[in-house]
Amino acid sequence: MYSFEPNEEQQMLIDAVGKYAENDLRPAAHDAEENRELPKKLVSKGWELGLLQASVPETYGGFGERSAVTGVLAVEEMAYGDLAGTLAVMTPSLFATPVLLGGSEEQKQEYLPKIIEGEWAPYTAALVEYAFDFDPTALKTTAKAEGSSFILNGEKAFVPFAKDAEALIVYANLDGGTQGFIVKKEAAGLSISEEREKAMGLNALPMYRIKMENVTAERLGGASGHDFELILSAMRVASAAAAVGVARSSFEYAKNYAKEREAFGVKIAQKQAVAFMLAEMATEIEAIRLLTWEAAWKLDNGKEDAHTAAYLAFTGAADMAMMVTDRGVQIYGGHGYIRENPVELLMRNGRGFPMLLGTAIV
Amino acid sequence: MTIEFEAPKPLVNMQNMLQTVAENMMRSTSREMDENEHSIPWDYIEFMHTAMRSMGGAGGLAPVEEKPKEGAEKRPPIGYQKLAVQIEMLAWGDVGYYLVTPGGGLGAAAVQAAGTPEQKAKFLARFNEEKPTFAAMCMTEPGAGSDTSAIRARAVLDEKTNEWVINGEKIFVTAGDKSFTEYEKLGKGFIVVWASIDPSAGRAGMRAFVVEAGTPGVKITKLEHKLGIRASDTASISLVDARVPFENLLGSPTVEKTTTGFKGAMATFDATRPLVAASGLGVARAALEFLKEKLKENGVEIRYGLPRQKLTSVEREVIDMEIMLKSAWLMVLKAVWMADNKKPNALESSMSKVKAGDVCTKITQKAVEILGPIGYSREFLLEKWFRDAKITDIYEGTGQINRLVVARQILGYSGSELR
Numbered sequence: 001m002y003s004f005e006p007n008e009e010q011q012m013l014i015d016a017v018g019k020y021a022e023n024d025l026r027p028a029a030h031d032a033e034e035n036r037e038l039p040k041k042l043v044s045k046g047w048e049l050g051l052l053q054a055s056v057p058e059t060y061g062g063f064g065e066r067s068a069v070t071g072v073l074a075v076e077e078m079a080y081g082d083l084a085g086t087l088a089v090m091t092p093s094l095f096a097t098p099v100l101l102g103g104s105e106e107q108k109q110e111y112l113p114k115i116i117e118g119e120w121a122p123y124t125a126a127l128v129e130y131a132f133d134f135d136p137t138a139l140k141t142t143a144k145a146e147g148s149s150f151i152l153n154g155e156k157a158f159v160p161f162a163k164d165a166e167a168l169i170v171y172a173n174l175d176g177g178t179q180g181f182i183v184k185k186e187a188a189g190l191s192i193s194e195e196r197e198k199a200m201g202l203n204a205l206p207m208y209r210i211k212m213e214n215v216t217a218e219r220l221g222g223a224s225g226h227d228f229e230l231i232l233s234a235m236r237v238a239s240a241a242a243a244v245g246v247a248r249s250s251f252e253y254a255k256n257y258a259k260e261r262e263a264f265g266v267k268i269a270q271k272q273a274v275a276f277m278l279a280e281m282a283t284e285i286e287a288i289r290l291l292t293w294e295a296a297w298k299l300d301n302g303k304e305d306a307h308t309a310a311y312l313a314f315t316g317a318a319d320m321a322m323m324v325t326d327r328g329v330q331i332y333g334g335h336g337y338i339r340e341n342p343v344e345l346l347m348r349n350g351r352g353f354p355m356l357l358g359t360a361i362v
Numbered sequence: 363m364t365i366e367f368e369a370p371k372p373l374v375n376m377q378n379m380l381q382t383v384a385e386n387m388m389r390s391t392s393r394e395m396d397e398n399e400h401s402i403p404w405d406y407i408e409f410m411h412t413a414m415r416s417m418g419g420a421g422g423l424a425p426v427e428e429k430p431k432e433g434a435e436k437r438p439p440i441g442y443q444k445l446a447v448q449i450e451m452l453a454w455g456d457v458g459y460y461l462v463t464p465g466g467g468l469g470a471a472a473v474q475a476a477g478t479p480e481q482k483a484k485f486l487a488r489f490n491e492e493k494p495t496f497a498a499m500c501m502t503e504p505g506a507g508s509d510t511s512a513i514r515a516r517a518v519l520d521e522k523t524n525e526w527v528i529n530g531e532k533i534f535v536t537a538g539d540k541s542f543t544e545y546e547k548l549g550k551g552f553i554v555v556w557a558s559i560d561p562s563a564g565r566a567g568m569r570a571f572v573v574e575a576g577t578p579g580v581k582i583t584k585l586e587h588k589l590g591i592r593a594s595d596t597a598s599i600s601l602v603d604a605r606v607p608f609e610n611l612l613g614s615p616t617v618e619k620t621t622t623g624f625k626g627a628m629a630t631f632d633a634t635r636p637l638v639a640a641s642g643l644g645v646a647r648a649a650l651e652f653l654k655e656k657l658k659e660n661g662v663e664i665r666y667g668l669p670r671q672k673l674t675s676v677e678r679e680v681i682d683m684e685i686m687l688k689s690a691w692l693m694v695l696k697a698v699w700m701a702d703n704k705k706p707n708a709l710e711s712s713m714s715k716v717k718a719g720d721v722c723t724k725i726t727q728k729a730v731e732i733l734g735p736i737g738y739s740r741e742f743l744l745e746k747w748f749r750d751a752k753i754t755d756i757y758e759g760t761g762q763i764n765r766l767v768v769a770r771q772i773l774g775y776s777g778s779e780l781r
């Protein structure tokens with residue numbers, strides 16, 4: 001059957017996350033970006049919604065089961081509030097979800113309860129590399145087997161909360177394919193930049209460069225490793241959902257503004273040039289939302305073309321987010337260019353998606 | 363309810379069956395029909411009529427209501443979903459052919475949307491009879507296209523005979539000829555004519571009338587020559603003192619001054635827009651598949667999974683096309699799923715049409731561009747699909763009109779607040 005309506009449980013979750021996005025994340029977004037800091041309370045309140053906890057089985061300290069569909073619904077809703085806040089709240093998932101998806105039994109037992117049962121704690125992951133042609137399937141960071149361990153060498157960029165992380169998953173090139181490796185905070189040869197990354201947007205989120213020189217690490221999934229494509233696709237649909245949330249936010253601000261602002265004696269929304277932009281924004285958002293839902297559903301149901309679907313959703317979402325957030329600024333006119341107005345930050349965040357892979361996962 | 367994307371079995375089966383029809387009956391003669399405008403593909407018409415009757419219903423754009431088997435669990439209705447899948451598949455074969463699939467088309471859809479139960483029973487039964495039968499809808503006039511409130515056709519009640527007397531000029535009537543001209547091989551069809559019973563009342567005065575084939579005073583005055591969809595006839599129809607019985611006015615026979623009449627027309631569009639979108643997407647899929655096939659023959663494989671920076675420009679284009687096509691199709695599915703579940707879908711319906719209009723013109727145009735001479739040559743069907751696709755962005759509300767509908771919906775504006 002085709003069906004396009006979240007179930008009751010998912011709807012409750014959407015409502016709860018939506019409230020947090022609307023009442024907590026949105027009002028905090030501007031100052032957080034300007035001050036380069038997210039209030040701790042804000043993040044722990046988001047953590048307490050229990051999104052990650054609900055996707056981990058009881059045996060590992062959670063209270064539910066992972067569903068990519070539920071995940072993308074929640075991420076869209078939260079990202080509608082603020083992207084930096086969302087990525088912060090979800091940072092522990094960057095570690096926990098790959099462990100859940102590809103970890104060995106021992107790894108799951110060792111890490112999941114610790115992450116799930118406690119307060120929000122910075123477990124994170126490092127995927128992005130500082131290169132124009134960054135490609136998650138052809139990484140420059142390398143891993144070499146040495147006995148039962150692996151030796152990592154390379155550099156990573158945009159690693160959220162790396163500085164305080166207890167442990168992180170580092171993705172590296174092992175014999176031509178990508179694999180994740182668990183690296184502990186105290187590992188010798190691991191260095192984390194003093195300075196935080198400075199980027200066009202997402203400045204509220206502390207992100208760092210890291211460097212590895214002969215770092216000894218443990219392979220995710222143990223000796224036999226894991227299916228990286230599953231992790232990559234879970235990242236792609238999460239990113240796509242976040243892009244939908246960001247775009248929706250810009251669209252909504254622009255729509256409301258267009259109904260208030262007057263020019264030539266009418267509301268600017270009454271001018272077709274503006275109304276059509278809004279219609280197209282709404283249409284493209286809906287298009288990518290559905291594509292993302294379908295990709296997530298295919299992942300949950302192990303469909304053959306699930307990974308292609310996730311790739312297409314991610315690729316389409318990146319373009320859509322740019323188009324929509326650009327028009328958000330356009331509809332505000334000169335005021336859209338001023339940092340006081342929310343569409344400005346949304347445009348900077350909207351541009352990030354092609355490279356933000358690896359900062360969200362469901 | 364839940365979120366689910368598993369195609370229901372009956373849809374998959376139907377799709378497979380129709381693919382055979384598309385390949386064997388449509389594609390093989392597509393070119394011939396394109397080059398012999400105004401010829402009628404009787405084989406296809408008769409075959410489809412027989413096939414649809416045996417499947418339990420031939421009604422064109424109105425969904426067949428399924429009677430649940432005794433004892434069987436009641437399943438959610440999928441009538442509109444079925445139609446969308448069916449139309450997409452037929453249009454993948456040849457959208458011109460699809461438009462001459464017998465059944466009620468837009469005419470029956472209007473009866474379905476605006477008619478009383480008695481009228482539905484009376485006018486819709488014919489599509490399941492022995493001979494294939496057509497119906498059409500006449501809204502557009504030389505001076506009134508997008509602005510349907512400007513129609514000048516007039517209906518006056520002759521109280522002595524209790525008949526409506528209709529005068530007017532209608533143009534661009536899809537299947538107008540097959541619905542009105544009495545061909546030996548066809549059953550008796552009808553056209554639904556929109557006319558005003560009170561020109562001073564604007565839209566509130568508009569009503570739809572069923573005009574039976576052969577009604578005196580009604581003439582097919584022209585068959586258009588077109589850019590594409592040449593297998594489909596597009597007729598001009600003139601009505602001079604054409605008389606129809608009182609009860610052929612669709613909807614309530616009491617003639618109050620309300621906008622109900624016009625709302626009837628709009629309800630027709632809510633139901634049919636995603637279906638028109640589906641037809642455009644069928645053409646787009648055909649074009650995209652052809653493009654990929656030709657690229658493959660020439661050793662170009664699309665490397666899914668790579669970041670944009672690493673892709674060739676052709677790969678990028680193809681990937682973008684796929685994103686467009688897949689997401690547009692999901693929008694159609696959502697709109698018809700809403701229709702099946704009786705959820706108001708004016709917004710989703712128009713959005714799917716906006717998107718499909720864009721997507722199918724872009725995909726067909728880009729495919730022709732990428733394939734160069736192969737795309738432009740009449741040796742292949744791609745150049746035809748390019749011409750066929752364009753109509754999707756024009757009829758059933760142009761891309762602009764559907765953007766207006768979407769914008770009004772999201773802004774909460776009336777027609778007078780946003781024109």
Ligand SMILES: Cc1cc2nc3c(=O)[nH]c(=O)nc-3n(C[C@H](O)[C@H](O)[C@H](O)COP(=O)(O)OP(=O)(O)OC[C@H]3O[C@@H](n4cnc5c(N)ncnc54)[C@H](O)[C@@H]3O)c2cc1C
Pocket residue numbers: 272468498499500501502506507508509533534535536537588596753756757758759760761762763766781
């Ligand atoms: C092959 C074919 C089959 C058809 N079949 C049928 C049929 O079966 N029954 C039927 O009744 N009609 C049918 N039509 C008519 C079709 O629905 C109209 O052509 C269409 O609605 C546009 O009307 P128009 O051609 O008068 O263009 P116009 O209304 O004159 O529009 C011209 C241009 O102006 C734009 N425009 C108009 N108004 C606005 C506005 N308010 N804001 C912004 N832009 C605007 C339009 O988008 C378009 O780009 C058919 C047409 C064709 C070509």
